[in-house]
Amino acid sequence: MQARLNPYSPGAGVRPVELAGREAEIEAFDVIRHRALAGRSAQSIVLYGLRGVGKTVLLNEMADRADAEGWLTARIEAHLSGERMPFRRQIAQSLNTALRHAQGRSPKSGRLRAALATFKAFSLTASPDGGLTVGLEVEPQRGRGDTGSLPADLTDLAIDLADAAADLDAGVTVFIDEMQHLALDELAAVCQACHEASQRRSRFFVVGAGLPNLPGLLSEAKSYAERLFTYVRVDRLEPRAARAALTLPALEEGVEWVEAAADVALAASGGYPYFIQQYGQTTWNAAVSSPITVHDAQEGIRAGRDLLDHGFFRARWERATRSEREYLAAMAVDGHGPSSTGEVASRLGRQITALGPTRAKLIAKGLVFSPEHGQIGFSVPGMADFIARELERS
Ligand SMILES: Nc1ncnc2c1ncn2[C@@H]1O[C@H](COP(=O)(O)OP(=O)(O)O)[C@@H](O)[C@H]1O
Ligand SMILES: [Mg+2]
Structure with a gap:
């Protein structure tokens, strides 16, 4: 069928036509905002899961919902240290727009002026040339948000912003994607700001998303992190939601899936949102007309797997050096895993400690993560099967 009308959306962070099976997670954040406005206590949220499950x-x-309700929001994507701008600068940059809008909405609020002054001091510490405070007509509040200590400054900023947001009948949320890439001291600063804000019932929240090692990293950063956040595991879609994700986008274009055809595509996807989008897309292209048949699905899966192997999986495989690939191949023996680092080492005939640097590089490249001490797992579903196919091909 016409590729132009293809309603599927494989790709990092691409909004699907049908955002299936995440009602409870969305509702959890709705509840937080409502509780906050009513002066009740509420916890920040951490979403964690493998790549391709739909965290972004x-x-x-x-974030869109918070924006629509007039909340002050900042959206940040953390990157590996070394290739990124400092966290303070990222926060300042992403808040700038929200604050300029707020200034227009509530020009007389004294608390907003105070928050802008703190924001200005905070931002000038990140970027003394004033490039991050363009459009904000206040004098910086010296001594607030500009001590140079990130935990103290972020806390000042969080509390002053939340006070200002109260005058707008709203709150503040900072959204941090790929949060596992933040350094421990940055995670600790985020925890401290959330902790102090929640003790004062300030309307300041963080919604973080990251790989499954994120909860562990937060605990390492601050021992109280376990009680500070609501941790939400984002995983494959349950069967009914997976079916909706696959069939509803087509239905909106007037195209149906034969039930058995959907069964075949869903089984191949394992319920993982990324794979549902991929197989949906290639099956649509393989089909000639509605309804989509089992034969179309089989063809679509073949084409989809080819695309995944040449893109999604291969891009990751090629990021690894030869010795790193050997490490990945030794992990793949356990299927999806996780694997014991000791086992992997003995398969390679090496000492665990000698493999430490290889493991660290693979983690830094985002290919694997350590779910707990002594374990190592693939960050994308299906990687072990890909490696098996790849080794067969070579
Ligand atoms: N709830 C969902 N229903 C249907 N498709 C989804 C859903 N969540 C994500 N997707 C699709 O899955 C893919 C991966 O989503 P993304 O948010 O980038 O995952 P992650 O951030 O966990 O790696 C995208 O193609 C997106 O359109
Ligand atoms: Mg993502």
Whole structure:
């Protein structure tokens, strides 16, 4: 069928036509905003899960909802240290727009002026040339948000912003994607700001998203992190939601899936949103007319797997050096895993400690993560199967 009308959306962070099966997660954040406005206590949220399960899309949906209600929001994507701008600068940059809008909405609010002054001091510490405070007509509040200590400054900023947001009948949320890439001291600063804000019932929240090692990193950064956040595991879609994700986008274009055809595509996808989008897309292109048949689905899966192998998986595989690939191949023996680092080492005939640097590089490249001490797992579903196919091909 016409590729122009193809309603599927494989790709990082691309909003699907049908955002299926995440009602409870979205509702959890709705509840937080309502509780906050009513002066009740509420916890910040951490979303965690493998790549391709839909964390970014969910985070963006939550941010859109907060924006629509007039909340002050900042959206940040953390990157590996070394290739990124400092966290303070990222926060300042992403808040700038929200604050300029707020200034227009509530020009007389004294608390907003105070928050802008703190924001200016905070931002000038990140970027003394004033490039991050363009359009904000206040004098910086010296001594607030500009001590140079990130935990103290971020806390000042969070509290002053939340006070200002109260005058707008709203709150503040900072959305941090790929949060596992923040350094421990940055995670600790985020925890401290959330902690102090929640003790004062300030309307300041963080919604973080990251790989499954994120909860562990937060605990490492601050021992109280476990009680500070609501941790939400984002995983494959349950069967009914997976079916909706696959069939509803087509239905909106007047195209149906034969039930058995959907069964075949869903089984191949394992319920993972990324794979549902991929197989949906290639099956649509393989089909000639509605309804989509089992034969179309089989063809679509073949084409989809080819695309995944040449893109999604291969891009990751090629990021690894030869010795790193050997490490990945030794992990793949366990299927999706996780694997014991000791086992992997003995398969390679090496000492665990000698493999430490290889492991660290693979983690830094985002290919694997350590779910707990002594374990190592693939960050994308299906990687072990891909490696098996790849080794067969070579
Ligand atoms: N709830 C959902 N229903 C249908 N498709 C989804 C859903 N969540 C994500 N997707 C699709 O899955 C893919 C991966 O989403 P993304 O948010 O980038 O995942 P992650 O951030 O966890 O790696 C995208 O193609 C997106 O359109
Ligand atoms: Mg993502």
